[in-house]
Amino acid sequence: MTEPMLALAGVTKAYGAVAALAGVDLDVPRGDLVAVLGPSGCGKTTLLRCVAGFERVDSGTVRVAGRQVADGHAHLPPHRRRVAVVPQDGALFPHLSVADNVGYGLDRAERRGGRVEEVLDLVGLSGYGARMPHQLSGGQQQRVAVARALAPRPPLVLLDEPFSALDAQLRAELRADVRQALRADGATAVLVTHDQAEALSMADAVAVMDAGRIVQHGAPAEVYRDPATPWVARFVGDAVLLPATVDADGAVTPLGRLPLRGRAVGGAATVLIRPEQLRLAPAGGSAATVVRQAFHGHDALTTLRLADGTLLTARTLDEGAALPAGAQVGVTVRGSVRAYAGAD
Ligand code: ADP
Numbered sequence: 407m408t409e410p411m412l413a414l415a416g417v418t419k420a421y422g423a424v425a426a427l428a429g430v431d432l433d434v435p436r437g438d439l440v441a442v443l444g445p446s447g448c449g450k451t452t453l454l455r456c457v458a459g460f461e462r463v464d465s466g467t468v469r470v471a472g473r474q475v476a477d478g479h480a481h482l483p484p485h486r487r488r489v490a491v492v493p494q495d496g497a498l499f500p501h502l503s504v505a506d507n508v509g510y511g512l513d514r515a516e517r518r519g520g521r522v523e524e525v526l527d528l529v530g531l532s533g534y535g536a537r538m539p540h541q542l543s544g545g546q547q548q549r550v551a552v553a554r555a556l557a558p559r560p561p562l563v564l565l566d567e568p569f570s571a572l573d574a575q576l577r578a579e580l581r582a583d584v585r586q587a588l589r590a591d592g593a594t595a596v597l598v599t600h601d602q603a604e605a606l607s608m609a610d611a612v613a614v615m616d617a618g619r620i621v622q623h624g625a626p627a628e629v630y631r632d633p634a635t636p637w638v639a640r641f642v643g644d645a646v647l648l649p650a651t652v653d654a655d656g657a658v659t660p661l662g663r664l665p666l667r668g669r670a671v672g673g674a675a676t677v678l679i680r681p682e683q684l685r686l687a688p689a690g691g692s693a694a695t696v697v698r699q700a701f702h703g704h705d706a707l708t709t710l711r712l713a714d715g716t717l718l719t720a721r722t723l724d725e726g727a728a729l730p731a732g733a734q735v736g737v738t739v740r741g742s743v744r745a746y747a748g749a750d
Pocket residue numbers: 421424425426444445446447448449450451452453
């Protein structure tokens with residue numbers, strides 16, 4: 407197996423009493439984009455700063471491209487790690503043109519060799535080299551920041567919530583374009599974000615972070631389908647978590663007996679159902695009353711109450727007419743569910 411481009415082992419970093427990183431293990435294979443997904447304050451920026459060399463780690467090791475760059479004693483300064491960072495606000499030099507911003511980290515030969523134009527083309531900005539940053543939209547400025555990061559062909563590109571200041575439409579477009587630019591350039595990247603849609607749609611693998619630790623690391627579909635804990639289930643998407651009793655034949659839940667996937671846990675449990683697994687029909691399955699429906703264009707989220715008072719949310723596509731509050735429906739579950747030991 408070839409060595410990962412980035413390898414963190416047991417990395418800790420505290421600020422006074424706050425354990426920002428509480429023992430982080432993370433491998434990023436060459437050419438991959440790994441998203442570190444976690445809530446605000448969980449340590450994502452600290453992780454990137456320790457990899458880039460802006461912070462010293464307290465213990466553990468950081469290896470970039472097969473070379474150890476930091477441990478509890480040694481610390482290679484940022485410029486010797488050659489790791490590129492794309493910050494949230496782009497942080498372009500306001501007094502330099504787009505081309506000069508992008509060429510900033512290159513020597514003269516590299517600049518003459520056409521690398522600046524090449525990376526501007528990758529991010530969809532060919533012909534913009536003479537512009538000044540203030541003549542660009544927010545999205546274009548972030549594209550320049552990505553081009554500047556890629557230009558010196560760094561072993562690793564780190565992106566810290568690079569789209570969070572942009573509106574939804576622009577964000578979706580930029581995610582796809584930046585993903586494609588990174589892939590076309592063969593870059594290895596770590597993207598940190600608190601936005602689950604961003605992580606799931608862009609990354610080869612998602613590392614879910616909570617309170618200074620990676621709590622799950624897997625392919626996007628795996629993290630969504632088989633979250634390691636109820637907390638991860640809620641964080642990476644909409645989750646219906648119901649109390650259940652598990653036996654050899656499945657889980658007994660307020661929606662009846664459901665087939666299980668993954669590890670079996672006996673006795674009292676919590677089961678995870680994704681809202682798109684719930685099917686609504688005029689009758690059949692478990693009887694429920696519609697509490698409200700929120701229409702989102704591509705789908706609708708319908709909140710339901712079962713006879714025992716349990717509340718659930720179903721995601722439905724074009725199930726015909728809108729369901730008014732008070733309507734009676736039957737709920738069935740499609741596919742298998744995941745169980746966790748104990749009550750939620
Ligand atoms: P995230 O990027 O996931 O929002 P951060 O890495 O910025 O999280 O912060 C992790 C924790 O470390 C937070 O509790 C934050 O308040 C604390 N922290 C971050 N930087 C510093 C600092 N320079 N001094 C003191 N505490 C800090």
